[in-house]
Amino acid sequence: MTEIDASQVSWQDQYKLMVGTVTPRPIALVTTLGADGPNAAPFSFFNAVGSDPAMLMFSVGDRSGKAKDTVRNIRETPEFVVHIVSDAIKDKMNVCAVDYPFGVNELERAGFTILPSRKVKPPRIAEAPVALECKLMQIVEMGRKPYHVVFGEVVYFHYHDGIVNDRFHVDAGAINPVGRLAGKGGYCRITDRFEMPRIPLESAPGAK
Numbered sequence: 001m002t003e004i005d006a007s008q009v010s011w012q013d014q015y016k017l018m019v020g021t022v023t024p025r026p027i028a029l030v031t032t033l034g035a036d037g038p039n040a041a042p043f044s045f046f047n048a049v050g051s052d053p054a055m056l057m058f059s060v061g062d063r064s065g066k067a068k069d070t071v072r073n074i075r076e077t078p079e080f081v082v083h084i085v086s087d088a089i090k091d092k093m094n095v096c097a098v099d100y101p102f103g104v105n106e107l108e109r110a111g112f113t114i115l116p117s118r119k120v121k122p123p124r125i126a127e128a129p130v131a132l133e134c135k136l137m138q139i140v141e142m143g144r145k146p147y148h149v150v151f152g153e154v155v156y157f158h159y160h161d162g163i164v165n166d167r168f169h170v171d172a173g174a175i176n177p178v179g180r181l182a183g184k185g186g187y188c189r190i191t192d193r194f195e196m197p198r199i200p201l202e203s204a205p206g207a208k
Ligand SMILES: Cc1cc2nc3c(=O)[nH]c(=O)nc-3n(C[C@H](O)[C@H](O)[C@H](O)COP(=O)(O)O)c2cc1C
Pocket: 027, 039, 040, 041, 042, 043, 044, 045, 046, 059, 060, 061, 062, 063, 068, 069, 070, 071, 093, 094, 096, 097, 098, 099, 100, 180
């Protein structure tokens, strides 16, 4: 076993442990709206939280002691759109992660097409296979760095054709998401999938 006492490790090394250990992580490409216009940035500290209502979260670290544009914008306009990053839009997503100064429209730089959202003010990205319009529920600040954990309620779902059926089953293969691994450029696809049905209690190990 390798054992590591977190209290003896710098935040930089704890970061390496976290991003290398919790993999693969889905990537949210988040659009927000500020005084200087729309903004887009990817976040892989991201996941679903619950379904009544549909809720999700992503977590934003500070940049040089200041809140990133995404958090600054959400404080101003408490709405955002989460796009699932697919293989088709991964390179454009990467442009949105460049540390442009506040006010630069990453969506334009990346070559994305923006469309109006239905229920929130920030625009959505046409090329993204899935766009989830969200209203802010809560921003929780945690940790010493600190991180701003943004919780949102999904109020409107957009899917490209052929992804969701009329029984609300979503074809993950049709989304073709990429996941974040560790390091400077580590990503993965979901091209090696398998099924493992849940075990009913009556046939579970130890059942009589
Ligand atoms: C795939 C990927 C995942 C990222 N995940 C996070 C994350 O979870 N939290 C974070 O604070 N920054 C993350 N970043 C870095 C931000 O995207 C980057 O700092 C961005 O410029 C912030 O933009 P903003 O200032 O417009 O909000 C990630 C970058 C990439 C490429």
